[in-house]
Amino acid sequence: MRRERVSDDIYVFTSDLYVQVTASAIVTVDGIVVIDTLPYPQETSMMIDFLNGLRRGQIRYLISSHWHGDHTNGSCLFENVQLVSHQLCAEALLDVGARTLEDSKESQPALRDVEIAVPDITFDEGAMFLHLGGKSMQMILTPGHTHDSIVVYIREDKVLLAADTVMALPYFVWGDREEFIASLRNLLELNLECVVQGHGEVLLRGEIRDSITTSIRYLNIVHQKVAEVVESGKGSDALRSVDVESCGKSRIPLNGLIQDLHYANVEALYKQMIEAN
Ligand SMILES: [Zn+2]
Numbered sequence: 001m002r003r004e005r006v007s008d009d010i011y012v013f014t015s016d017l018y019v020q021v022t023a024s025a026i027v028t029v030d031g032i033v034v035i036d037t038l039p040y041p042q043e044t045s046m047m048i049d050f051l052n053g054l055r056r057g058q059i060r061y062l063i064s065s066h067w068h069g070d071h072t073n074g075s076c077l078f079e080n081v082q083l084v085s086h087q088l089c090a091e092a093l094l095d096v097g098a099r100t101l102e103d104s105k106e107s108q109p110a111l112r113d114v115e116i117a118v119p120d121i122t123f124d125e126g127a128m129f130l131h132l133g134g135k136s137m138q139m140i141l142t143p144g145h146t147h148d149s150i151v152v153y154i155r156e157d158k159v160l161l162a163a164d165t166v167m168a169l170p171y172f173v174w175g176d177r178e179e180f181i182a183s184l185r186n187l188l189e190l191n192l193e194c195v196v197q198g199h200g201e202v203l204l205r206g207e208i209r210d211s212i213t214t215s216i217r218y219l220n221i222v223h224q225k226v227a228e229v230v231e232s233g234k235g236s237d238a239l240r241s242v243d244v245e246s247c248g249k250s251r252i253p254l255n256g257l258i259q260d261l262h263y264a265n266v267e268a269l270y271k272q273m274i275e276a277n
Helices: 041-053 087-107 177-187 205-232 236-241 254-276
Strands: 002-007 010-014 022-028 031-035 059-063 082-086 121-123 127-132 135-141 150-154 159-163 194-197
Touching: 002 194, 010 041, 022 041, 022 135, 022 194, 031 041, 031 127, 041 059, 059 127, 082 087, 082 135, 087 121, 177 205, 194 205, 205 236, 205 254, 236 254
Parallel strands: 031 059, 059 082, 082 121, 159 194
Antiparallel strands: 002 010, 010 022, 022 031, 127 135, 135 150, 150 159
């Protein structure tokens, strides 16, 4: 696990074990707020130990950005915290989240003791604030990667904890491409110094707008290119010609995983279009 600070009070933890997943913590005078957990219990425990070792107060809240296990598998390790999420996340955790966890346990013994933690506090509209120790944490619903995705904006620091709403490649197989575009457009309205992505490096001021605008462009181009394949009648083999670079994104970040995410997007879109025809 890698640890860095993006402001005086905000720590980011990055997994060494699974595609550079990030979790964050905001340390306030009235206690600590954690956003997401790391994929494997071992790394989440290291994060909890580190935060307790700061002697800056208790971990009081854990916010889940969305239901995916790589961001929530550690929730059951937190004691005496209030777990906060969107209501859609709470519902998804109990349904698809629980099923996916059982499947993962079969192939990954490290997840053996993981249990779904059910959120204590949920909101069912577009946003909710948590005010603690002089920090205003705004949770904003940003569907796209999944239907329940939220980001957390820390106004005082102009830091956005974006989870999988901001990644090197927008991945919408579990969500919705058009909603993703709208959510990313909304992020451009925020005054941002720093964005913590759900996977990979932290984005700094000069990189943020470019990353978000190329993601919006990608979401438009990939749709257009898959539609061309469908219209050409060449069949799904022709999807291989729709490579990630021709859609305006690099295939280099996240150790080559980008290609896999991209082709999963392409195949999901193709399937949608064929079914709609
Ligand atoms: Zn995710």
